[in-house]
Amino acid sequence: xxxxxxxxxxxxxxxxxxxxxxxxxxxxxxxxxxxxxxxxxxxxxxxxxxxxxxxxxxxxxxxxxxxxxxxxxxxxxxxxxxxxxxxxxxxxxxxxxxxxxxxxxxxxxxxxxxxxxxxxxxxxxxxxxxxxxxxxxxxxxxxxxxxxxxxxxxxxxxxxxxxxxxxxxxxxxxxxxxxxxxxxxxxxxxxxxxxxxxxxxxxxxxxxxxxxxxxxxxxxxxxxxxxxxxxxxxxxxxxxxxxxxxxxxxxxxxxxxxxxxxxxxxxxxxxxxxxxxxxxxxxxxxxxxxxxxxxxxxxxxxxxxxxxxxxxxxxxxxxxxxxxxxxxxxxxxxxxxxxxxxxxxxxxxxxxxxxxxxxxxxxxxxxxxxxxxxxxxxxxxxxxxxxxxxxxxxxxxxxxxxxxxxxxxxxxxxxxxxxxxxxxxxxxxxxxxxxxxxxxxxxxxxxxxxxxxx
Numbered sequence: 102x103x104x105x106x107x108x109x110x111x112x113x114x115x116x117x118x119x120x121x122x123x124x125x126x127x128x129x130x131x132x133x134x135x136x137x138x139x140x141x142x143x144x145x146x147x148x149x150x151x152x153x154x155x156x157x158x159x160x161x162x163x164x165x166x167x168x169x170x171x172x173x174x175x176x177x178x179x180x181x182x183x184x185x186x187x188x189x190x191x192x193x194x195x196x197x198x199x200x201x202x203x204x205x206x207x208x209x210x211x212x213x214x215x216x217x218x219x220x221x222x223x224x225x226x227x228x229x230x231x232x233x234x235x236x237x238x239x240x241x242x243x244x245x246x247x248x249x250x251x252x253x254x255x256x257x258x259x260x261x262x263x264x265x266x267x268x269x270x271x272x273x274x275x276x277x278x279x280x281x282x283x284x285x286x287x288x289x290x291x292x293x294x295x296x297x298x299x300x301x302x303x304x305x306x307x308x309x310x311x312x313x314x315x316x317x318x319x320x321x322x323x324x325x326x327x328x329x330x331x332x333x334x335x336x337x338x339x340x341x342x343x344x345x346x347x348x349x350x351x352x353x354x355x356x357x358x359x360x361x362x363x364x365x366x367x368x369x370x371x372x373x374x375x376x377x378x379x380x381x382x383x384x385x386x387x388x389x390x391x392x393x394x395x396x397x398x399x400x401x402x403x404x405x406x407x408x409x410x411x412x413x414x415x416x417x418x419x420x421x422x423x424x425x426x427x428x429x430x431x432x433x434x435x436x437x438x439x440x441x442x443x444x445x446x447x448x449x450x451x452x453x454x455x456x457x458x459x460x461x462x463x464x465x466x467x468x469x470x471x472x473x474x475x476x477x478x479x480x481x482x483x484x485x486x487x488x489x490x491x492x493x494x495x496x497x498x499x500x501x502x503x504x505x506x507x508x509x510x511x512x513x514x515x516x517x518x519x520x521x522x523x524x525x526x527x528x529x530x531x532x533x534x535x536x537x538x539x540x541x542x543x544x545x546x547x548x549x550x551x552x553x554x555x
Contacts, residue, residue, distance in 0.1 A: 117402075117406060118406045118409060118410070121406045121407060121409075121410045122409070122410040122413045122414070123461065124410070125407070125410040125411060125413075125414050126410075126413070126414050126417060126458070126461045126462055127461035127462075127464045127465070128414075128465070129351075129353075129464075129465035129466065130351045130353055130368060130466075131351060132465070133374075133411070133414075134374070137149060137374050137375055137407075140375075140404075140407065141375065144400045144403060144404060145378060145381050145397075145400060146377055146378050146381050146382070146397065146400040146401050146403070146404040147375050147377075147378070147400075147404050147407075148375055148376055148377070148378045149374065149375045150374060150375055150376060202341055203341055204232060204234065204236060204271070204338040204341040205229055205230065205232060207267075207268075207341060208229045208232065208263070208266055208271065209226060209229055211266045211267065212225050212226055212229065212266070215262070217262070220255070221255070221258070221259060221262070223251075224249075224251050224255050224256060224258070224259035225259040225262050225263050227245065227249045227251060227259075228245065228256065228259050228260060228263050228272070229263060231245055232271065232272065232338065233338070234338055234339075234341075234342055235336040235337070235338045235339055236268065236270060236271045236272070236273070236279075236336060236337035236338030236339070237272075237273055237274065237279070237336075237338075238260070238263075238272050238273065238274055239274065242256045242257065242260070260272060264282055268334070268337040268338070268340065269282060269283040269286045269287075269334075269337060270282045270283045270333075270334060270337035271337050271338065273337075276301065276335055277297055277298060277301045279335065279337065280297040280301070280330060280333050280335070281294065281297050281298055283333045283334065283337075284297060284329075284330075284333070289329070291326070292316065292318050292322045292323065292325065292326040293325075293326040293329040293330055295316050295318075295326075296312060296316065296323065296326040296327070296330065297326075297330055299315070299316065300312045300315060300316065303315070304323075304326075304327060304330070307547055307550065307551035309323045309324065309327075309553075309555075319555070320555035321555045324554060324555060350467050350474055351368070351467070352368065352467045352468060352469035352474055353367065353368050353418060353466040353467055353468070353477075354366070354367055354368070354418065354422040354466065354467070354468040354469070354477070355367075355368070355468075355469050355470075356422075356426055356433060356468060356469070356470040357470075357471075358433070358471065363426055363430065363433055365419065365422050365423055365426055367415055367418050367419045367422065374411060375404075375408075377401065377404055377405075381397055381400075381401075382401065384397060385397040385398060385401060414462075417454075417458065417462045418462050418466065420452055421448055421452065421459055421462045421463060421477075422468065422477070424448045424451050424452060425443070425448065425463075425468075425477065425480050428441065428443050428447070428448075428480075429441065429443065429480050432472075432480070433470055433471070433472070436472065437497060437498065437501055438498050438501050438502065439498065440480070440482050440495045440497050440498045441482075441494070441495050441498075442482055442483060442484035442485075442494075442495045442496075443480060443481050443482060443495070444481060444483070445459045445460055445463075445481060463476075463477035463478055463481075464478075468480075479497075482495030482496050482497045482498070483495065483496045484496070485498075485499035485530060485532055485536070494529065494530040496540075498530075499525070499530050499532065499540065500540050500543070500544060502525060502528055502530055503521065503525065503537065503540050503541065503544075504544060504546070506521060506524050506525070506528075507521070507541075507546060507552070510552075512552065512553065512554040513553070513554060513555070514553075515549040515552040515553050516549060517548075517549045518534045518537045518538050518541070518548070518549070519534050521537050521541075522534050522537050525537065
């Protein structure tokens with residue numbers, strides 16, 4: 102017999118307006134502006150605001166400042182020069198009409214200038230076509246011979262010619278060979294050449310004593326060879342790869358010092374990001390067509406929901422930033438070493454909102470202060486865990502303290518992890534040896550034996 106039961110359940114559902122608010126809360130400033138532009142394309146009620154004369158003047162001022170920085174920034178002079186070359190038609194000569202230099206084009210132009218006969222020129226050109234982007238030739242000569250019908254002995258001669266070209270190390274089959282080619286080009290005949298040839302694996306593991314015993318070198322010679330090898334380029338072709346476009350950051354929160362305290366300002370526009378189109382609003386009131394009224398009514402509600410969500414986004418971000426600055430007040434005075442433990446749930450409890458709301462509010466948001474621009478997530482740090490109890494210092498500050506202690510140690514007698522534990526405790530950050538080793542590994546810092554200098 103089938104039994105039918107009625108149950109009364111209470112289920113919480115988010116309204117369309119709340120869903121819209123959640124969606125916009127997690128967007129960065131750039132993403133929000135792109136969202137509004139897309140919305141304007143499909144919603145006739147949305148009419149983006151045009152920039153005011155004051156905003157345009159600020160934009161011109163910013164461009165002027167950027168131009169001044171370009172003229173005075175020696176670090177980026179190379180990129181500025183590249184930009185000037187792109188505007189010069191004569192810069193296209195020798196690059197087959199293109200602006201982008203590649204490894205193969207660079208090598209092929211060198212081959213064209215070599216005094217080689219026709220067959221050898223074709224041989225070296227064929228080898229150059231098999232180069233990978235990082236400059237290595239990982240395809241075997243026998244396989245190349247099958248594809249090009251060039252004898253292997255001729256390919257071996259061609260490979261020697263290819264490896265004599267720029268950039269140094271091009272055409273190498275292994276990392277060891279790449280480093281050896283560069284050292285030989287520099288005229289190196291000392292320990293660095295021997296280490297690169299025979300002991301690269303041991304060097305990667307920092308087994309200096311084993312290298313010294315194998316090659317008959319002192320510890321000082323081994324470490325000097327390591328320093329020489331570290332100056333080489335392990336991927337000679339990488340300089341020709343197109344660099345990724347720089348992503349510019351627009352800070353969402355500004356912190357300024359005022360009367361001994363700090364004032365928080367959230368990036369806000371002088372006017373809303375868009376307004377409701379007056380023509381379609383009037384058409385909604387006057388139209389007698391039911392479908393037109395339903396369509397425009399839905400679009401009007403959508404636009405109003407977005408305006409409300411944008412206001413909520415700014416309000417929530419302001420409140421979260423306020424708590425973060427209050428909790429991490431000493432950071433703005435003394436720097437990263439003063440960061441204290443702070444969790445998302447701590448901010449959520451103080452504001453009376455859910456932890457996920459705080460997570461969305463700080464996602465892809467940036468804070469600008471006198472120390473620079475930081476992602477808001479940077480100010481959330483777990484408590485550094487000690488042997489008996491959690492330290493009052495945050496994990497980020499603990500790592501910085503650990504790095505400082507290692508940088509200040511005597512390199513002839515570096516501190517062991519246990520000694521570092523004791524030093525950390527003296528600095529007010531008691532940690533277990535395991536935690537010290539974990540933080541050290543996360544910062545890619547070797548152990549005491551790997552840091553020793555003879």
